Amino acid sequence: MALDNVSSGSGYGKTVCVTGAGGFIASWIVKLLLERGYTVKGTVRNPDDQKNAHLKELEGAKDRLTLWRAHLLDFQGLKDAISGCHGVFHTASPMTNDAEKMVNPAVNGTKNVIIAAAEAKVERVVFTSSIGAVYMDPNRSRDVVVDESCWSDLEFCKNTNNWYCYGKTVAELAAWELAKEKGVDLVTVVPPLVMGPILQPTMNISTGHIFKYLSGSAKSYTNDVHAYVHVRDVAFAHLLVYETPSASGRYICSQSSLHRGELVEILARLFPNYPIPTKCSDEINPRAKHYKYSSQKLKDMGMEFTPVEQSLYDTVISLQHKGILGVVHTKKYASSKL
Ligand SMILES: CC(C)(COP(=O)(O)OP(=O)(O)OC[C@H]1O[C@@H](n2cnc3c(N)ncnc32)[C@H](O)[C@@H]1OP(=O)(O)O)[C@@H](O)C(=O)NCCC(=O)NCCSC(=O)/C=C/c1ccc(O)cc1
Numbered sequence: 001m002a003l004d005n006v007s008s009g010s011g012y013g014k015t016v017c018v019t020g021a022g023g024f025i026a027s028w029i030v031k032l033l034l035e036r037g038y039t040v041k042g043t044v045r046n047p048d049d050q051k052n053a054h055l056k057e058l059e060g061a062k063d064r065l066t067l068w069r070a071h072l073l074d075f076q077g078l079k080d081a082i083s084g085c086h087g088v089f090h091t092a093s094p095m096t097n098d099a100e101k102m103v104n105p106a107v108n109g110t111k112n113v114i115i116a117a118a119e120a121k122v123e124r125v126v127f128t129s130s131i132g133a134v135y136m137d138p139n140r141s142r143d144v145v146v147d148e149s150c151w152s153d154l155e156f157c158k159n160t161n162n163w164y165c166y167g168k169t170v171a172e173l174a175a176w177e178l179a180k181e182k183g184v185d186l187v188t189v190v191p192p193l194v195m196g197p198i199l200q201p202t203m204n205i206s207t208g209h210i211f212k213y214l215s216g217s218a219k220s221y222t223n224d225v226h227a228y229v230h231v232r233d234v235a236f237a238h239l240l241v242y243e244t245p246s247a248s249g250r251y252i253c254s255q256s257s258l259h260r261g262e263l264v265e266i267l268a269r270l271f272p273n274y275p276i277p278t279k280c281s282d283e284i285n286p287r288a289k290h291y292k293y294s295s296q297k298l299k300d301m302g303m304e305f306t307p308v309e310q311s312l313y314d315t316v317i318s319l320q321h322k323g324i325l326g327v328v329h330t331k332k333y334a335s336s337k338l
């Protein structure tokens, strides 16, 4: 999607903060913000770590990007970074099912960001939530459309040890509650599994999810479904909801849902020379049913999504370019703008 599609004003003269700036999605948010002319204050846990060096190579970074040291539980660090900003993109979060490592930083980190944003009187906070805060409800039929009114069932997340989904749900709920109390204008973007080119030097968990099917490490695929979206579209959605004054509430940002069997079929068609599994690990149960996610709210704002085949293609090509995945074969396919 062309960046010119962002309908509202440019970022010139505006300063925004992006938390966890060196991460997979945040790096793309920083890239698009810099391209729009914003001045960006990015928080990272260690500005000197080589894993954040790619940020300094982004176009515009030399003049308009500064990195600020801040752990999610370090209120003063976050406050310093958010001070003087017009807006905040709160993307930093642990991604783990370890309750201790997940819940406290995700929830209290988010509260810290909202409080610091309120003190700095920012115009808007955009929070990166997750479909994990939406779909985990065993009592909701998979035939029902899942939209922004849906929330994951906290007891179910707890009882099934889905601490990542639990943490993201509680963090988003806390963000809404505190934003209301402090008068902060909050909008949330809710992506499913995010794919596409990595700007950072190493793989993250959602690209690792694809990598295991090409590396030979996964010998079968699981009987499960997930929805997917291109990382550039997710970053774009963050800018779109930030720059559109009428944007409000939650925005599911999902392109399409695939059963893992459909995912490996696409990969095998695009990259037939990799050892992609052809067998499901579950030969007993019927195929897991898709969820019916609706991204209509975003589409109504003009959002156009990259097809899932292109997202998968871009993911694999990026892993090859980074030297993470050996090049076995590249089928001709229109490469999207990296
Ligand atoms: C989709 C997830 C996120 C990743 O899955 P995965 O690690 O790629 O594993 P699979 O779901 O493909 O399947 C597990 C199967 O693959 C196997 N497996 C597994 N890694 C291997 C292997 N490296 N070799 C070989 N076999 C393997 C594993 O043993 C198991 O085998 P089996 O069930 O017998 O088929 C998965 O953890 C999951 O569904 N979690 C529930 C949470 C969830 O739904 N989250 C909400 C949407 S996703 C989201 O918000 C993500 C946020 C995120 C935030 C930050 C990030 O950095 C990254 C992501």
Ligand SMILES: NC(=O)C1=CN([C@@H]2O[C@H](COP(=O)(O)OP(=O)(O)OC[C@H]3O[C@@H](n4cnc5c(N)ncnc54)[C@H](OP(=O)(O)O)[C@@H]3O)[C@@H](O)[C@H]2O)C=CC1
Pocket (backbone or CB within 6 Å): 019, 020, 021, 022, 023, 024, 025, 026, 044, 045, 046, 070, 071, 072, 073, 091, 092, 093, 094, 095, 105, 128, 129, 130, 131, 168, 190, 191, 192, 193, 194, 195, 204, 205, 206
């Ligand atoms: N990737 C996906 O498929 C999806 C991701 N999301 C959400 O998007 C956001 C970004 O995910 P993604 O880019 O994939 O993840 P990454 O792991 O690539 O990035 C996460 C970032 O959060 C930072 N971070 C983690 N814990 C802390 C902490 N305690 N204090 C400060 N910073 C911290 C990391 O910093 P450091 O570099 O210092 O480790 C890193 O920069 C998260 O909120 C995640 O929940 C939602 C749906 C899907």
